[in-house]
Each structure stands twice: as C-alpha cells, then as structure tokens.
Amino acid sequence: MLRTKPTLPEAKVRRRAILSGEGSLVARIRQFLMECWAELKLTQRPTKQEVISYSMAVLVVILVSAAYLAVLDFVFARIFAIFR
Numbered sequence: 001m002l003r004t005k006p007t008l009p010e011a012k013v014r015r016r017a018i019l020s021g022e023g024s025l026v027a028r029i030r031q032f033l034m035e036c037w038a039e040l041k042l043t044q045r046p047t048k049q050e051v052i053s054y055s056m057a058v059l060v061v062i063l064v065s066a067a068y069l070a071v072l073d074f075v076f077a078r079i080f081a082i083f084r
Contacts, residue, residue: 046054
C-alpha cells in the first residue's frame with residue numbers, strides 16, 4: 001500500500017511504502033533496532049591474525065611516511081639555509 005497526498009500535482013507526490021512495524025514512535029525505533037541487529041549478524045569479523053597483520057601494515061606505512069617527511073624536512077632546511 002502506498003501513501004500519497006492527492007492534493008499535490010503528480011510530479012510532486014511523495015510515495016512511500018508502509019512498513020509492517022510502522023505506527024508509534026516506539027514501534028518504529030524497535031523495528032529499526034531489530035533490522036540493525038539482523039544486519040550486524042551478517043557481517044564478517046576479521047580473525048585475530050588478520051587484525052594483527054593489518055595493524056602492522058598501518059604502522060609500517062606510518063613509519064615510512066614519517067621517515068620520508070623527516071628526510072624532506074632536513075633537505076629543504078639545508079637548501080633554505082644556503083640561500084639565507
């Protein structure tokens with residue numbers, strides 16, 4: 001069943017399906033939380049080994065980036081010191 005407002009022109013009519021749990025605010029919130037819980041049950045969580053390997057990869061990228069920026073900072077500081 002669709003809800004429509006018959007007074008509006010056809011191009012501006014907003015149609016929305018009526019949900020089975022729709023009604024009071026409490027019923028809609030309950031329906032929303034039940035659907036969220038059902039979606040969370042479908043998610044696939046990483047294993048402990050995957051979390052450790054991904055964390056190590058992030059740390060390596062951060063350290064390499066920090067070292068690269070430190071070298072650039074040192075080089076540019078030397079170049080600007082020459083032209084001072």
